[in-house]
Amino acid sequence: MSKQNLSQPEIEDLVNTLVNSKKYASLVLPKETVRDLILQELPRHKQVKQAVQAVRKKLHNVVAPYLGDPDYLQSEITLTRLYQDKDQDLVKEYCLEILDQHASTKERLAILDEFYPRLFEVTGIPTSILDLACGLHPFGLPWMNLPAATTYFAYDLHQPRINLINAFFKLENRPPNGVYQDILVQPPTQQADVAFFFKEAHRFEQRQHGCNRDFWLALQVKFLLVSLPIASLSGKHDLTDKHRRLVYETIQGFHWEVTEIPFKNELVFCIRK
Numbered sequence: 002m003s004k005q006n007l008s009q010p011e012i013e014d015l016v017n018t019l020v021n022s023k024k025y026a027s028l029v030l031p032k033e034t035v036r037d038l039i040l041q042e043l044p045r046h047k048q049v050k051q052a053v054q055a056v057r058k059k060l061h062n063v064v065a066p067y068l069g070d071p072d073y074l075q076s077e078i079t080l081t082r083l084y085q086d087k088d089q090d091l092v093k094e095y096c097l098e099i100l101d102q103h104a105s106t107k108e109r110l111a112i113l114d115e116f117y118p119r120l121f122e123v124t125g126i127p128t129s130i131l132d133l134a135c136g137l138h139p140f141g142l143p144w145m146n147l148p149a150a151t152t153y154f155a156y157d158l159h160q161p162r163i164n165l166i167n168a169f170f171k172l173e174n175r176p177p178n179g180v181y182q183d184i185l186v187q188p189p190t191q192q193a194d195v196a197f198f199f200k201e202a203h204r205f206e207q208r209q210h211g212c213n214r215d216f217w218l219a220l221q222v223k224f225l226l227v228s229l230p231i232a233s234l235s236g237k238h239d240l241t242d243k244h245r246r247l248v249y250e251t252i253q254g255f256h257w258e259v260t261e262i263p264f265k266n267e268l269v270f271c272i273r274k
C-alpha cells in the first residue's frame with residue numbers, strides 16, 4: 002500500500018495492530034508512542050510496509066526487552082509478603098534481586114552505596130524527584146535515604162513495570178506516584194528539585210535525532226541529572242567521548258552549569274537549569 006492513501010482511521014488501525022501484537026500486548030504500550038513512531042516513519046519510506054518495519058525496529062529499541070524483566074506478578078506477591086513480615090533487611094535484599102533483573106540497574110549494584118550521597122552532595126537533599134524513563138530504578142529507594150516527605154514521581158511507558166512500582170510505593174507508605182506515560186510525546190509538567198534521566202538519552206537520540214534538547218528544556222526542575230553508560234552493553238566499546246558530546250551538544254547555548262560525577266560504569270551530568 003502506498004502511504005499517500007493512508008487515512009486517519011487506517012493509521013489508527015496500524016496503531017492498534019502494533020499495540021495488540023503478540024510481542025507487545027502484555028505491556029499495554031501507550032498508543033501515542035506507536036502513533037508518534039508511525040507519523041515519523043511514514044514520510045521516510047515509499048511503502049507503508051517499509052514504514053511499519055522501521056516502526057517495529059524502533060519500538061524494539063524503545064521497549065528494549067533484551068535489557069531484562071522480573072516476573073512482575075510474582076515480585077508483587079513476594080514484596081507484599083516481606084512487608085507483612087516487617088523485615089526491612091529482607092525487603093532490601095529483595096529490592097537488590099529486582100534491580101538485578103534489568104541491565105541498567107544491574108550495572109549499578111556495585112556502586113549503590115556511594116551513588117546517591119555523591120549526587121545529593123551536588124544537588125542537596127531533594128524535596129521532590131522525577132525519575133524519568135525509570136525502569137526498575139525506584140527499587141533503589143532504600144539506598145537513597147530520602148526524608149519521608151520527599152515526593153517521588155516515576156515515569157515509564159511499560160505498564161507492568163509501573164504497576165509493580167506503585168505496589169512498592171504503597172508498601173513503603175508513599176503515594177503511588179508511578180506514572181504510565183510516554184515522556185517524549187508528553188513531557189512531565191510536574192515541578193521538582195531534581196530529575197533523574199538515567200541511561201536513556203542516547204536511546205532517545207536513536208528514536209528521534211535531536212529530541213533531547215526540547216525535552217530537557219521543557220522539564221520544570223532545578224537540577225537535571227542525566228546519566229549515560231561509559232561502555233557498551235558488551236563492554237567492548239568506550240562510549241565516554243560520544244556521550245559527553247551528546248550532552249554538551251544538547252545544551253549548547255543554554256549556559257547551564259554542568260558538574261560531571263563519574264562512576265565505574267556510568268557518567269552522571271548534573272545540569273543546573
Ligand SMILES: C[S@@+](CC[C@H](N)C(=O)[O-])C[C@H]1O[C@@H](n2cnc3c(N)ncnc32)[C@H](O)[C@@H]1O
Nearest residue numbers: 105106134135136138157158183184185199200
Ligand atoms: C534503559 S532503561 C533505563 C532505566 C533507568 N532509568 C535506569 O537507569 O536504571 C529505559 C527505560 O525507559 C523506558 N522508556 C523508554 N522510552 C520512554 C518514554 N518515551 N517514556 C517513558 N518511558 C520510556 C523503558 O520502558 C525502560 O523502562
